[in-house]
Amino acid sequence: MRVPRWQNWWRRVSIDGVNRxxxxDIAKAAGISPGAASFALNDRDGVSEETRAKVKRIADEMGWTRNVAAVALSARQARAVGLVIARSEESFTGERFFMQFIAGVERILSARSRNLVLRFATSVEEEVDTYRQWWAEHRVDGVILTDPRDDDPRPTLLADLQLPGVVVGAQSQSTLPTLRVNDGAAMERLVDHFADLGHRRLAHVSGSPDLLHTQRRREAFEKRCEERGVVALPPSSTDFSEESGRAATWALISSQEPPTGIIFDNEVLVFGGVxxxxxxxLSIPDQVAIATFEDTPMCRIVRPQITAMVRDPAELGRHAAEALLDAIDGRPVSGRTEPTMELIVRGSTDPEA
Known part of the structure; x- marks a missing residue:
């Protein structure tokens, strides 16, 4: 009888002294993600019965046993949820989205006598270390993940820790419940708006290129520009700070062939651009028109007022908190797609608005 390759691998690992x-390990042997393996072992929806049976069989053959300490801890709730924001302080304090998002989360948590543990991090690695610390100290019962990215280590870590979580942001392949934001559709609306006004050279000043929402927006920007016969200038990536927005804009408008319109990923960047x-x-919008993905009162105070995509971050925060509390309490949680942002046209793109 042929011995499965994973069994030989597991025996070698055990010989080296790693015998738990x-x-x-089970996910690697089964050829699936750790999140899917966790779903199967914990009898949660999201995997087929065939996969569930396969995972449980491999777990039995490996001699896997449930972490009793983790189970005991999970039965004693901390009555708190965690949120780590891996952004610079300058970006966070000037960005309305996170302030409103946190307010929405707090509204739900307060109504259910739960607390929010908030932490800032300078990198994803620091964010991951924070989750490990919170789990070890039993500080939180679950976490809200924002800014999904390429090769995101966070869902896998939560599956290993058996710590509930929800993802908020661009569509991803995460096994965690996800509140999806259709950034592509919003970008298409912006490009159409500029094209309808006669613009033929557009630029996009974005955040970090490893963030999925940046990628989705960029992909939609280039595709829609091509469809509308508009030249899409090369990406201008930033760290979301006002100074990086100013520097990116200066480079664009001082080039030999500057854009006639610029789309900014948030209000911090657009004010740097201004x-x-x-x-x-230069004159706005006669010589260069501008628009932003995030609206704020300041966009309506400045002259000309700034064209913006409008959404309700507080509502997104409420939805995230509700989904996470359901997951913590063991209720089935399915992802949802949030409504597409609404375009509000103002004087920064249309002088007649």
């Missing part, structure tokens, strides 16, 4: 299999445009003594 983890969910990650500074650069004013410094260059």
């Amino acid at each position: 299999p983890t969910i990650r 500074v650069a445009i004013v410094e260059a003594s």
Whole structure:
């Protein structure tokens, strides 16, 4: 009888002294993600019965046993949820989205006598270490993940820790419940708006290129520009700070073939862009039109007022908190797609608005 390759591998690992299999080991042997393996072992929806049976069989053959300490801890709730924001302080304090999002989360948690544990991190690695610390200290019962990215280590870690979580952001392949935001559709609306006004050279000032929402917006930007016969200038990535928005805008408007329109990923970047445009003594929107993905009162106070995509971050926060509390309480949680943002046209793109 042929011995499965994973069994030989597991015997070698055991010989080296690592004799307690983890969910990650089982997932590797089964050829699936750790999150899917966790779903199968915990009899949760999201995997087929065939996969569930296969995973449980491999777990039995490996001698896997449930982490009794983890189960005991999970039965004693901390009555708190965690949120780590891996952004610079400058970006966070100026960005309305997170302030409103946290307010929405807090509204649901307060109504259910739960607390929010908030932490800032300078990197994904620091964010991951924070989750490990919270789990070890039993500080939180679950976490909300924002800014999904390429090769995101966080869902796998939560599966290993058996710590409930929800993902908020661009569509991803995560096994965790996801509140999906259709960034592509919003970008298409913006490009159509500029194209309808006669623009033929557009630029996109974005955040970090490893973030999925940046990628989805960029993909939609280039595709829609091609469909509308508009030149899409090369990406201008930033760290979401006002200064990086100013620098990216200055580079664009001082080039030999500058854009006639610029789309910014948030209000912090767009105000940095306004500074650069004013410094260059250019007129908005006659010489360069601008729009942003995030609306704020400041967008309506400045002159000309700034065209923006509008959504309700507080509502998104409420939905995230409700989904996470359901997951913590063991209720089935399915992902949902949030409504597409609404375009509000103002004077920064259309002088007649």
